[in-house]
Amino acid sequence: MxxxxxxxxxxxSAHFTLTYDKPAADWETxxxxxxxxxxxxxxxxxxxxxxxxxxxxxxxxxTEVCAQKSPDLGAYQAFGDIFVTFSDHxxxxxxxxxxxxxxxxDVEYVSGGVTFTREYFASAPGQVIACRYRASKRGSLTGxxxxxxxxxxxxxxDSDELVLAGALPNGQQYxxxxxxxxxxxxxxxxxxxxxxxxxDELVLLLAAGTDYALDYDKNWTGEHxxxxxxxxLEDAWAMSFGELRAAHVADYxxxxxxxxxxxxxxxxxxxxxxxxxxxxxxxxxxxxPELCALYFQFGRYLLISSSRSGNLPxxxxxxxxDSNTPPWQSDYHSNINIQMNYWPAEVTNLSECHVPMxxxxxxxxxxxRKHTQVEAQFQKPGRDVRGWTLRTETSPRGGHTFVxxxxxxxxxxxxxxEHYAFTGDKAYLxxxxxxxxxxxVEFWEDQLKPLPDGSLVAPDGWSPExxxxxxxxxxxxxxxxxxxxxxxxxxxxxxxxxxxxxVALSMRDRLxxxxxxxWGQLQEWLDxxxxxxxxxxxxxxxxxxxxxxxxxxxxxxxxxxxxxxSLEARGDGGTGWSRAWKTSFWARFGDGDHAYLLLRNLxxxxxxxxxxxxxxxxTYANLFDAHPPFQIDGNFGATAAIAEMLIQSQTGAxxxxxxxxxAWPTGSVRGLKARGGFTVDIAWQDGRVTHAAVHAxxxxxxxxxxxxxxxxxxxxxxxxxxxxxxxxxWMAEAGGIYYVTPQK
Numbered sequence: 009m010x011x012x013x014x015x016x017x018x019x020x021s022a023h024f025t026l027t028y029d030k031p032a033a034d035w036e037t038x039x040x041x042x043x044x045x046x047x048x049x050x051x052x053x054x055x056x057x058x059x060x061x062x063x064x065x066x067x068x069x070x071t072e073v074c075a076q077k078s079p080d081l082g083a084y085q086a087f088g089d090i091f092v093t094f095s096d097h098x099x100x101x102x103x104x105x106x107x108x109x110x111x112x113x114d115v116e117y118v119s120g121g122v123t124f125t126r127e128y129f130a131s132a133p134g135q136v137i138a139c140r141y142r143a144s145k146r147g148s149l150t151g152x153x154x155x156x157x158x159x160x161x162x163x164x165x166d167s168d169e170l171v172l173a174g175a176l177p178n179g180q181q182y183x184x185x186x187x188x189x190x191x192x193x194x195x196x197x198x199x200x201x202x203x204x205x206x207x208d209e210l211v212l213l214l215a216a217g218t219d220y221a222l223d224y225d226k227n228w229t230g231e232h233x234x235x236x237x238x239x240x241l242e243d244a245w246a247m248s249f250g251e252l253r254a255a256h257v258a259d260y261x262x263x264x265x266x267x268x269x270x271x272x273x274x275x276x277x278x279x280x281x282x283x284x285x286x287x288x289x290x291x292x293x294x295x296x297p298e299l300c301a302l303y304f305q306f307g308r309y310l311l312i313s314s315s316r317s318g319n320l321p322x323x324x325x326x327x328x329x330d331s332n333t334p335p336w337q338s339d340y341h342s343n344i345n346i347q348m349n350y351w352p353a354e355v356t357n358l359s360e361c362h363v364p365m366x367x368x369x370x371x372x373x374x375x376x377r378k379h380t381q382v383e384a385q386f387q388k389p390g391r392d393v394r395g396w397t398l399r400t401e402t403s404p405r406g407g408h409t410f411v412x413x414x415x416x417x418x419x420x421x422x423x424x425x426e427h428y429a430f431t432g433d434k435a436y437l438x439x440x441x442x443x444x445x446x447x448x449v450e451f452w453e454d455q456l457k458p459l460p461d462g463s464l465v466a467p468d469g470w471s472p473e474x475x476x477x478x479x480x481x482x483x484x485x486x487x488x489x490x491x492x493x494x495x496x497x498x499x500x501x502x503x504x505x506x507x508x509x510x511v512a513l514s515m516r517d518r519l520x521x522x523x524x525x526x527w528g529q530l531q532e533w534l535d536x537x538x539x540x541x542x543x544x545x546x547x548x549x550x551x552x553x554x555x556x557x558x559x560x561x562x563x564x565x566x567x568x569x570x571x572x573x574s575l576e577a578r579g580d581g582g583t584g585w586s587r588a589w590k591t592s593f594w595a596r597f598g599d600g601d602h603a604y605l606l607l608r609n610l611x612x613x614x615x616x617x618x619x620x621x622x623x624x625x626x627t628y629a630n631l632f633d634a635h636p637p638f639q640i641d642g643n644f645g646a647t648a649a650i651a652e653m654l655i656q657s658q659t660g661a662x663x664x665x666x667x668x669x670x671a672w673p674t675g676s677v678r679g680l681k682a683r684g685g686f687t688v689d690i691a692w693q694d695g696r697v698t699h700a701a702v703h704a705x706x707x708x709x710x711x712x713x714x715x716x717x718x719x720x721x722x723x724x725x726x727x728x729x730x731x732x733x734x735x736x737x738w739m740a741e742a743g744g745i746y747y748v749t750p751q752k
Contacts, residue, residue, distance in 0.1 A: 045316025072406025307647025395451025432685030480534030588645025
């Protein structure tokens with residue numbers, strides 16, 4: 009295990025760029041996404057007409073309604089479009105691309121012997137979408153620019169800016185402003201919008217916003233967006249395009265470059281192909297590790313682009329939506345979807361991108377408390393309940409509908425605890441996570457129902473989206489076990505040895521645990537009635553395997569074997585997000601080749617007409633996940649699953665390459681995170697680790713699980729270790745880098 013083995017230190021843009029040889033014709037399957045966490049756009053790259061469809065993630069209809077039978081969820085809205093139309097352009101040698109190492113989209117083509125180029129990005133520092141059009145021959149840009157809204161607005165002029173503004177039926181106010189800067193030539197107002205003639209270069213700057221505020225006490229309403237939108241546009245205009253782009257790239261790369269990955273070299277005949285063609289080829293040939301690495305990093309790109317601190321979290325479509333009636337309202341689904349969106353956040357070193365989800369939950373807890381009390385009174389007048397829970401569908405404005413998903417409160421709490429587990433931030437645990445955990449434990453103390461033998465069951469549960477409502481559903485119990493375990497560990501970490509810790513421990517001990525059924529399966533319900541021929545896309549009763557930690561091959565081998573039996577029976581099909589979840593299950597079972605099979609199934613190319621939810625999930629040409637239709641959770645789930653194939657830490661020890669598939673025999677990864685505040689670099693050859701380095705953020709014990717005895721060294725000095733079974737432990741110091749080698 010030589011320490012000099014090279015670890016990939018950067019992501020080469022040549023290997024992490026989506027490329028296409030024609031413009032996008034379809035929004036869902038072909039256009040390319042850019043985003044700054046709040047503002048997003050889909051780039052079509054059309055010739056002669058270029059469409060830039062844009063969104064702002066707080067533009068929502070609906071209101072918070074607490075009446076038990078009167079939900080008003082509303083829906084995430086499209087904002088508008090920019091159309092840039094050129095005169096007499098007939099493209100040849102066309103290339104459209106998205107460089108995810110720099111978050112830059114580009115178009116290049118030749119028309120009439122002139123080379124035309126375009127650049128697009130959404131800047132987080134500048135809070136604008138910026139586009140630049142250039143030509144190799146002076147005076148070659150002539151055409152029109154239109155700004156159109158998605159709600160029938162009339163676009164107006166304010167000085168030289170195109171403006172669209174309005175209010176939704178719920179009173180939410182919004183505004184978008186487009187400024188165009190022309191180099192030479194002429195630019196003037198016309199009935200079409202703006203007309204440009206004989207220009208060398210055009211720069212378009214778009215700013216947009218709403219009066220939404222992440223503040224329940226203010227009824228989700230803040231200041232009119234005009235001042236903020238105008239200021240962002242003015243600040244961006246004061247910079248050159250190059251300065252604006254440089255600031256954007258530096259900000260983006262400060263997050264993206266934390267993780268570099270190399271899963272091996274692809275055959276040149278595949279790596280040189282356009283991305284849509286590569287997907288089709290990958291469905292037939294088992295040899296494109298660079299495409300798998302691109303898919304992994306594309307999920308990180310989407311998370312950075314749709315979830316930045318101070319903004320709303322990624323919804324069912326992340327940030328991107330071209331409809332005012334999107335599928336499932338493009339909402340926040342609490343029975344797996346929003347959770348899956350954030351599975352890659354911590355392990356792939358994007359903790360800051362996790363914060364928008366946590367912040368939205370924190371702000372909405374008072375709404376959830378109120379709805380929970382209303383439901384309790386509806387079921388039994390005069391009854392009070394402690395704590396809160398929620399329905400399956402929620403919006404950022406307090407909308408709340410579809411079936412109650414009571415264990416969602418505990419699943420949400422898992423994200424708060426995981427944020428602590430990966431960062432080691434005890435102040436966050438004490439001030440934010442612990443109070444939510446405790447309140448949710450109190451909710452379940454009031455809900456759990458004792459059986460005659462003293463054991464506890466969760467009443468009136470549902471195994472999403474499958475089966476009847478009844479007591480003792482495994483999905484409920486596994487998530488509640490996770491909550492209680494996290495709460496007990498939080499108490500121990502914070503040294504809160506109160507009587508209530510003992511109450512939680514008693515609840516966990518009495519809670520009915522996972523049961524093995526008559527055909528060797530892990531039971532989905534309290535009664536042993538699972539159908540071995542059931543192929544339903546939800547496998548909710550395997551939560552304890554992933555993202556939970558109640559079941560693992562090393563600690564609970566019999567239950568792990570039963571869970572594996574259940575997963576085998578469900579099969580390798582399903583929707584996009586379902587295949588992503590199954591990939592993580594197989595990774596947790598330590599079966600890298602089966603995990604890789606599910607990953608390939610997830611990356612199966614599909615078209616927009618696919619509607620078979622159980623068997624037609626896959627990936628569109630633009631690498632968006634196909635539920636179908638587009639749901640971004642499959643992208644995020646796939647990135648998390650690949651990380652699980654390379655590193656795991658849920659059992660208390662770091663496991664290196666726990667589920668490496670034979671398709672990736674040689675490679676490296678830098679910057680993945682493990683629980684305990686550790687960052688890990690790994691290189692491997694012929695399926696075996698050749699180099700590993702553990703970077704410690706905090707003082708404390710570090711544990712490595714390995715089948716062979718290992719030595720740990722830092723600064724060339726061997727560190728004192730203890731070995732218990734297959735786990736080697738040592739005391740790490742903050743800032744230390746520890747190298748792992750076989751014991752000699």
